[in-house]
Amino acid sequence: MYDVLIKGGRVIDPAQNLDGALDVAINGDRIAAVSRDISTQEGKQVIDAKGKIVTPGLIDIHVHCFDSVMKIALEPDVAGVKHAVTTVVDGGSAGEATFNVFPKYILPNAKTSVFCFLHLCSLGLIPEPELRGWEEVNLDGMAATIEANKTIIKGVKLRLVGKLVASAGIEVVKAAKKIAGQFGLPIMIHIGDIDKQVPASLTPECLNAMEAGDIVAHMYSGNQGGALRPDGTVLPELKAAMERSVILDPANGRSNFSFAVARKCLAEGILPTVIGTDLNHRCLKDRTYSLPVNMSRFMALGLDLNQVVAMTTINAARAIREEDRLGSLKPGMAADVSILELQSGAWTLIDTPGETIKIDQLLMPVTAIKSGEATQAEPVALPPRAN
Numbered sequence: 001m002y003d004v005l006i007k008g009g010r011v012i013d014p015a016q017n018l019d020g021a022l023d024v025a026i027n028g029d030r031i032a033a034v035s036r037d038i039s040t041q042e043g044k045q046v047i048d049a050k051g052k053i054v055t056p057g058l059i060d061i062h063v064h065c066f067d068s069v070m071k072i073a074l075e076p077d078v079a080g081v082k083h084a085v086t087t088v089v090d091g092g093s094a095g096e097a098t099f100n101v102f103p104k105y106i107l108p109n110a111k112t113s114v115f116c117f118l119h120l121c122s123l124g125l126i127p128e129p130e131l132r133g134w135e136e137v138n139l140d141g142m143a144a145t146i147e148a149n150k151t152i153i154k155g156v157k158l159r160l161v162g163k164l165v166a167s168a169g170i171e172v173v174k175a176a177k178k179i180a181g182q183f184g185l186p187i188m189i190h191i192g193d194i195d196k197q198v199p200a201s202l203t204p205e206c207l208n209a210m211e212a213g214d215i216v217a218h219m220y221s222g223n224q225g226g227a228l229r230p231d232g233t234v235l236p237e238l239k240a241a242m243e244r245s246v247i248l249d250p251a252n253g254r255s256n257f258s259f260a261v262a263r264k265c266l267a268e269g270i271l272p273t274v275i276g277t278d279l280n281h282r283c284l285k286d287r288t289y290s291l292p293v294n295m296s297r298f299m300a301l302g303l304d305l306n307q308v309v310a311m312t313t314i315n316a317a318r319a320i321r322e323e324d325r326l327g328s329l330k331p332g333m334a335a336d337v338s339i340l341e342l343q344s345g346a347w348t349l350i351d352t353p354g355e356t357i358k359i360d361q362l363l364m365p366v367t368a369i370k371s372g373e374a375t376q377a378e379p380v381a382l383p384p385r386a387n
């Protein structure tokens, strides 16, 4: 007898090379079995997933959920379980001076699991653009914060924007590398500067300094210091970074994604490793919407369903080093499952420069199962219908 039985869905679990009609059984907070035709008699609670897609719990590797502290931040469950996403990673909203709000007030109130990147700036993203000078960097304070929050903090965040980065350049990247390296953690680097303060030459220099496991956020940014050289060709350092197993994340948000740049990069084989949304209040109802919508966006750009599921499950779990627990439906893993429906129709997506495309398939969130407990999705935002 199982506590929960998810019956009749198309199970896609790239970590196990599974794609087929399978049932998923859960006991307590663990996956108990994935197999063909488990009898409904065997489930105390049976979830009918006929016609639906069943995946390991989706992981959004870049959101802003420093709720009630950072003005544009969302509640974790808006980025998370309401859109059938079971884990979100905050992309550096907090720094060492503000981080304690996460364990004390945000994590206990969220159904969705929350991990964080700790910003190099002590105040996190509050001063935006942050890092006005070295006085906003406190490596000892960061060390103490990471030490005290090892199960939550998954790396160090730095954006290549603002006064300090504009003047001190690669030295700021080195400071982030140093503190992250002290704890064996990756850095997450935001490329592209809408304020055009930071010289574009810093981006290739920074990409060259990044190592396997470090994360490039906004890989398809058309902003100054984004993915392109001034002549409009793709930075060769981006592909070189990908080949060294640096993790690439589109993290679209409102200001960081261009279809034209994405097409150029994809034509050169520069694919995302993971798909983050950079979801926040500014882009929730304008351009970004949710992780399933962004998975659909990349399907419209030529990736297949199995690829986008891999990017949002096992690849994301590896990026935050939780692959022993998350990102797959292997028996013994956490009972985090996402149920989605691939709908046909016509919707419009828009990028940062304003290019619109029409998509004909949309992944709709249906249910999030978090630690064995099901939550019906309530999509807060969806792209507009196209004619």
Ligand SMILES: [Zn+2]
Pocket (backbone or CB within 6 Å): 062, 063, 064, 091, 278
């Ligand atoms: Zn962000």
